[in-house]
Amino acid sequence: MGAQLRVYKQKIASAQTTKKITKAMELIAASRIQKAMARVRASSPYAQAVTRAVSAVATHSNVDHPLTSERAHIARSAVVIFTSDRGLAGAFNSQILREALELAELLRSEGKEPVFYLIGRKAVGYFQFRRLARVAEWVGDTDTPHFRTAQEIGETLVEAFIRGSAEGGVDEIHLVYNRFVSMMTQSPESVRLLPLEIVESEDAATATVFPLYEFEPEAQDVLDVLLPIYIHSRIFNAMLQSSAAKHAATQKAMKSASDNADKLITDYTRLRNNARQAEITQQIAEIVGGADALSSGK
The missing domain is CATH 3.40.1380.10 (ATP synthase, F1 complex, gamma subunit)
Incomplete structure (x- = not known):
């Protein structure tokens, strides 16, 4: 999950740089x-x-x-x-x-x-x-x-x-x-x-x-x-x-490129948020599972 988040962040930064140039x-x-x-x-x-x-x-x-x-x-x-x-x-x-x-x-x-x-x-x-x-x-x-x-x-x-x-x-x-x-x-x-x-x-x-x-x-x-x-x-x-x-x-052409960059930023931001939420959910599940394992072992 961490690697996927880094990929989405890099793509968002790349799209933002492209948008600055086209604008x-x-x-x-x-x-x-x-x-x-x-x-x-x-x-x-x-x-x-x-x-x-x-x-x-x-x-x-x-x-x-x-x-x-x-x-x-x-x-x-x-x-x-x-x-x-x-x-x-x-x-x-x-x-x-x-x-x-x-x-x-x-x-x-x-x-x-x-x-x-x-x-x-x-x-x-x-x-x-x-x-x-x-x-x-x-x-x-x-x-x-x-x-x-x-x-x-x-x-x-x-x-x-x-x-x-x-x-x-x-x-x-x-x-x-x-x-x-x-x-x-x-x-x-x-x-x-x-x-x-x-x-x-x-x-x-x-x-x-x-x-x-x-x-x-x-x-x-x-x-x-x-x-x-x-x-x-x-x-x-x-x-x-x-x-x-x-x-x-x-x-x-440059206005169209800027609009497309905005769309990419929105899409990658949504994917990044979903990946972050999935990572948080997985971490909570691991914590709960570990707590359950400790309590059942006593």
């Missing part, structure tokens, strides 16, 4: 998510406005720009996967990897070869473990993304897109990331970045009616300036969305 990580994630949400709120209107501006120029001009023109034959498609550098976030990374691989299978069924660009150590580790090919990878800037990383990613993708599949590049670019919906929901999302598609759908009541434009300087020059801004802003917004979603997923 601290939950509080850290809660503090970080507020900053991440603020950055998403600040970035999203700008990304949407740039997209509308680029769509308006592309729609109301006859310029055949390489970044807005649909290729006659799409042979290779870039799939950019946004994961995190750290784990302990529930299904955050696994669901985005599953979404990306499903997109890759869809592209293969359409006769396109998917090539992968990875963001975050979890995606890199997944591809390394399964010995899957990738073109480029970026790690170390997923918790608090910086715009210079988005610029570097955008320049790499644009360079591959301009080269085209005939010269080892790609013919279209897809972004796969977790979109922050709420503290409890993070939704995996696939977006085609290039060639440029028409602006996101809007409600009929609030949809913007674009006027007829006159471009000064030429529409080609306007697109040359706007398109890099569009690409960098969309990639940066995806990184911010993924960062906010990751912190929310971490907070939810």
